[in-house]
Amino acid sequence: MSSQPLNVNEDEIAKFEQVASQWWDLTGDFKPLHQINPLRVQFISQHIALQVEGVDSKNSFYDMQMIDVGCGGGILSESLAKLGANVTGIDMGTEPLNVAKLHALETGVSINYQKITAEEKALENPGTFDVVTCMEMLEHVPDPASVIQACSTLVKPGGLIFFSTLNKSIKSYLLAILAAEKLLKIVPDGTHDHDKFIRPSQLIGWAEEHGLKCIDASGIHYNPITGNHKLNDSLDVNYILCCRKL
Ligand code: SAH
Numbered sequence: 001m002s003s004q005p006l007n008v009n010e011d012e013i014a015k016f017e018q019v020a021s022q023w024w025d026l027t028g029d030f031k032p033l034h035q036i037n038p039l040r041v042q043f044i045s046q047h048i049a050l051q052v053e054g055v056d057s058k059n060s061f062y063d064m065q066m067i068d069v070g071c072g073g074g075i076l077s078e079s080l081a082k083l084g085a086n087v088t089g090i091d092m093g094t095e096p097l098n099v100a101k102l103h104a105l106e107t108g109v110s111i112n113y114q115k116i117t118a119e120e121k122a123l124e125n126p127g128t129f130d131v132v133t134c135m136e137m138l139e140h141v142p143d144p145a146s147v148i149q150a151c152s153t154l155v156k157p158g159g160l161i162f163f164s165t166l167n168k169s170i171k172s173y174l175l176a177i178l179a180a181e182k183l184l185k186i187v188p189d190g191t192h193d194h195d196k197f198i199r200p201s202q203l204i205g206w207a208e209e210h211g212l213k214c215i216d217a218s219g220i221h222y223n224p225i226t227g228n229h230k231l232n233d234s235l236d237v238n239y240i241l242c243c244r245k246l
Contacts, residue, residue, distance in 0.1 A: 004119075006092075006117055006119075006120075007117060007118075007119055007141055007142055007143045007146045007147065008092050008117060008141065008142070009140065009141060009142050012140040012141070013092050013093050015188070015190065015191065016072065016093045016095070016096050017093050017094065017095040017096070018095075019188060020072075020073060020093065020095035020096045020098070020099045021095075021099065023072065023073025023074075023075070023096065023099045023100075023103070024073060024075075024099070024103050029186075029187055029188055029191075030072075030073070030075070031186065031227075032180070032186060032187065032222055032224070033072075033075050033136065034075060035222065035227060035229050036220050036222055036229050036238070037075050037076060037079060039220055039229060039230065039231050040076060040133075040135060040162075040164065040220070040240060041076070041079045041080075041083075042231065043162070043218055043231060043240050043242070044080075044131070044133065044162055044242075045083070047160060047162075047215075047216060047242045048061065048064075048131065048160065051160055051215070051242075051244065052064070052130065052131075052160065060083060060084050061080060061083045061084045061085035061131075062084035062085075063084070063085075063086070064084070064085045064086065064130045064131060065085070065086050065088075065128060065129045065130050065131075066080050066085040066086065066087050066088070066129060066130065066131040066132070066133065067087070067088045067089075067090065067121070067128075067129045067131075067132050067133070067154055068080065068087060068088070068089045068090070068133045068134075068135075069090055069118045069121075069132060069133065069134040069137060069147065069150075069151060069154075070090070070091055070118075070134060070135070070136070070137025070140070070147075071089030071090060071091050071096075071097075071100060071113070072091055072093065072096045072100070073096050073099040073100045073103065074089055074099075074100030074103055074104060074111065074113070076133060076135055077089040077100065077104075077111050077113075078103070078104060078107060078109055078111065080131075080133070081104075081109040081110065081111050082107075082109060085131070086112075087111045087112070088111070088112040088113075088114065088129075089111055089112070089113045089114070090113075090114050090115070090116050090117075090118065090121055091113075091115065092115060092116075092117060093115075094115060097113050097114075097115055100113050101113050117150075118134070118146075118147045118150035118151060118154070119146060119147070119149075119150045121150065121154060122149075122150035122151075122153035122154050125154060126153045126154065127153070127154075127155070127156050127157070128154060128156070129154050129155050129156065129159060130155075130156055130159050130160070131155070131159060131160050131161070131162070132151045132154050132155045132159070132160075132161040132162070133161075133162045134147065134148075134151055134161070134162070134163050134164075135162070135163075135164045135240075136164055136165065136166075137165075138163065138165045138198060138203070139165050139166055139192065139193075139196045139197055139198060140196070144165075144198060144203075144206065145206040145209070145210075148163070148203070148206045148207055148210055148212075149206075149210040151163075152207075152210040152211050152212050152245060155245045156245065157245055157246070158244065158245060159244070159245050160242060160243070160244055160245075161207075161212060161242075161243045161244075161245065162240060162241065162242055162243075163203060163207070163240070163241045163243070164220065164238065164239065164240040164241070165197070165198050165203065165238075165239070166192065166197045166198070166237060166238055166239075167197060167198070167199055167200060167235055167236055167237060167238075167239060168194065168195075168197035168198060168199050169197075169199075169236045169237065171236045171237055172194070172197055172236065172237045172238075173194050175222075175223075175224060175237050176192055176197075176224075176237060176238070177192055177194055179224045179225065180224040184224050184225065186224050200217060200235045200239055200241070203241060204217075204241065207241070207243045211245060211246050212243040212244065212245055212246065213243060213244050213246055214241050214242070214243050215242050215243065215244050216241070216242040217235055217239060217240070217241045217242075218231045218232070218233070218235075218239065218240050219231065219232045219233060219234040219235050219236070219237070219238065219239050220237075220238040220239060220240055221234065221237070221238070222237070222238060
């Protein structure tokens with residue numbers, strides 16, 4: 001165990017603990033995550049089929065070792081496990097992990113959920129995973145670059161890491177905070193802090209500093225009013241990156 005202070009913002013964790021019971025309510029606070037999840041899976045599947053030897057395009061992750069960092073209630077972890085991956089899901093929220101464990105039992109998928117930081121997990125299991133996913137988590141930690149470094153340590157050489165987060169733009173303030181939190185109340189007020197949003201250039205810079213090469217980026221467009229969602233070329237609000245470990 002490291003003597004460094006944990007890269008965890010307890011206030012952020014508390015927000016997710018409070019609403020964890022809603023995690024699998026398709027109409028609740030996590031509705032946007034449920035709606036964009038198929039797009040994330042599509043992006044991840046496409047890149048795995050293209051980049052990882054022996055995986056065809058039939059969406060099968062059979063026997064691959066994957067870790068979902070900041071997995072919450074397990075929306076993405078379950079999708080990856082259903083496609084055949086051996087999935088570890090890590091988070092620092094106790095309630096989100098309890099919900100994730102219970103839901104996996106109900107669904108009949110086997111996932112190894114653990115309460116541990118990415119940094120501690122990287123010390124325990126360096127170079128272990130074929131794929132690392134870290135979705136909508138970096139904007140909630142004190143030091144996102146440290147999580148990126150940990151993800152880079154966790155993945156095998158040549159493996160893939162997927163990051164998604166919110167860009168620091170005026171449009172992301174208008175859509176993700178003003179519209180989604182304050183006006184339409186689709187997600188709880190205070191879920192996001194615009195100062196913690198991350199420009200793609202910044203994220204790619206951190207990734208490169210830690211031995212990763214960004215090989216693709218896509219916007220995840222989500223309209224909080226209509227619920228319409230699609231992958232597109234505009235990274236101005238929500239976006240997802242695919243990086244390869246050199
Ligand atoms: N990745 C999931 C959940 C996103 S919500 C998805 O996209 O479906 C953000 C999650 O990050 C919450 O579950 C929260 O508990 C977790 N989190 C925040 N800070 C963390 C930290 N320092 N270490 C691990 N998990 C963290």
